[in-house]
Amino acid sequence: MIRVDTLHRHFGGFRAVDGASLEIATGSITGLVGPNGAGKSTLFNVIAGALPPTSGHVYMDGEDITGLPPHELFHRGLLRTFQIAHEFSSMSCRENLMMVPGSQSGETLWNAWFGRGRIAEEEASLLRKADEVLDFLTISHLKDEKAGNLSGGQKKLLELGRTMMVEAKIVFLDEVGAGVNRTLLNTIGDAIKRLNEERGYTFCMIEHDMDFIGRLCDPVIVMAEGRVLAKGTIDEIKSNEEVVEAYLGT
Ligand code: ADP
Ligand code: MG
Secondary structure, eight states: OEEEEEEEEEETTEEEEEEEEEEEOTTOEEEEEOSTTSSHHHHHHHHTTSSOOSEEEEEETTEEOTTOOHHHHHHTTEEEOOOOOGGGTTSBHHHHHHTOTTSSOOOOHHHHHHOHHHHHHHHHHHHHHHHHHHHHTTOGGGTTSBGGGSOHHHHHHHHHHHHTTSOOSEEEEESTTTTOOHHHHHHHHHHHHHHHHHHOOEEEEEOSOHHHHHHHOBSEEEEETTEEEEEEOHHHHHTOHHHHHHHHTO
16 A cells, blocks of 8 residues: 655654665555654655655655645545644544544535535534544543543544544554553553554554554564564564664663
8 A cells, every 4th residue: 555665764864764664565554663763753744744855765656755735635545644733632532533534525516505504414414423533442431521631641542533533544553552441451452453453543653652553564674773673573573683683782
């Protein structure tokens, strides 16, 4: 689904991403690991259109998507999770889900004049969808809770929920499990697995917790110093000497 070809992203003279090439297969849950500063988040930012690359290319289903803005990628079904922005923290979980761009048709003048009924219908269907998502994520009881009052892990679930309000094909998750307790981590893991199996989502996830990665991801890609060092199953990665050295070296 995604092919990254010799991607560079430099900051001044510093090569945060230094010629990374990798592929993400349709239907996979691909893990991305590596020591701190390896360039993982920067790579995500370039793929997801938040940062232009210095050079190199990103392809989605064979089409060059390098440097496309996030909203364009969003329409193609390429999403990344974002932390709940400040302005959304005073809105309920349900409202947060209903606010996802692209999940509503937008109020054109035509709609405003003639489409009142349709808008009400759409709002009802959005509401149903939001409730389905909350149910799927096992946080129905939090639907009227302000997003700002959620625990770190619950916020992560809500972030994942926002990707479910639109027709996503591939979702990039940057440390969705960081700082989350075991129980919620399992809930997040289950949601990712079910989205993959039941709805055909492809995932690429950066994560530090190797158990979490091992349970969900195949293959796992290892990055170090801006490049891809290895790719394989979690067991192959763990027994790869270069990988072990890269981790010990930091
Ligand atoms: P990772 O996610 O693997 O921990 P990052 O992609 O966040 O790594 O960062 C890779 C390197 O690039 C780090 O050394 C970081 O300090 C540097 N870096 C990231 N973003 C910027 C930026 N906007 N300006 C300068 N340096 C940056
Ligand atoms: Mg990072």
